[in-house]
Amino acid sequence: MYTAQDLFIIALEAPTERPVGQGDLSLALAGAELIDLIGAEAVALDDDLILPAPQWAQADRLLEGAASALVRQEPYESVEDWLWRRGRDLSATYQSAFEEEGLLTRARRGRLSFGAEHVELVDTPARRRAQERREEDEPVLRALAVAIGIRPGPSExxxxxxxxxxxxxxxxxxxxxxxxxxxxxxxxxxxxxxSNVWRAP
Known part of the structure; x- marks a missing residue:
């Protein structure tokens, strides 16, 4: 139920030379939200179409926001369309929510740069939960991390x-x-x- 939040946390803490792109992370967060909604039986997939459940409520406001963004009329939305629509600027949405909840602070030095700002995670149960899932090499979280380049591919x-x-x-x-x-x-x-056109004699 916390896959998207855990992915955001491990992306912030990722020891990588290449910063995680906000676009890549946003797409993966949208996928993680959909996986959490599937796990909560808030949606089901018919091939690649997202079928929402009639009613669903969740205390987590980020996931509630994802549920409220679902297309609830036919023709239902495909997974691909969901990723591009829901994923638009989603990493910034998570950053704002984490800051509001005291899970994230702005600092002069940080793990992941969002524009000119640097942010740091506060030591919280949510952060420890994400770290435990990363250390356990939980398959879904690992697959999402591999997709955005912060984890190597799994062994056979x-x-x-x-x-x-x-x-x-x-x-x-x-x-x-x-x-x-x-x-x-x-x-x-x-x-x-x-640029080469303008440089040409």
Whole structure:
């Protein structure tokens, strides 16, 4: 039920040379929310379509926000469409919520930079829970962390995430992150070509 929050925490603490991109993290957070909603039986998947339950309430306001954002009329939304729509600026939403709840503070030095600001996690039960899941190499959290580049891929002996619906969401997250990276690379090539045009004699 706390996969998205735990992912945000381990992304902040990730010992990586490459900062986690906000776009990558936002897509993965949207996937993590959907996995939590599946686990809470707030939604089910029909192939790749998200079918919301008639009624559902959750004390966690971030997950409640995800549930309220579901498309509840036919034609229902696909997992891919959900990731791109819900994932828009979602990492910033989590940062704000964590700050409001006292789980995160702004500091001059931090693990993950959001623009010009640096943020640090406060030592809380939520942080310890996320650390325990990371240390236990929990399959779903690991798969999401692999998708955004903060964990290496699992060994062949490592258990995979269970359930067809969860597997569908994880595959969609991986594809969306890859697509975002392809867009970045294409823009970088286009910008470089444009710059070369202006430099040409």
């Amino acid at each position: 002996e490592a258990p995979g995430p269970g359930g067809e619906a969860v597997t569908t969401v994880l595959a969609a997250v991986h594809d969306a992150v890859m697509e975002l990276e392809a867009v970045r690379q294409r823009k970088a090539i286009e910008n470089a070509a444009f």
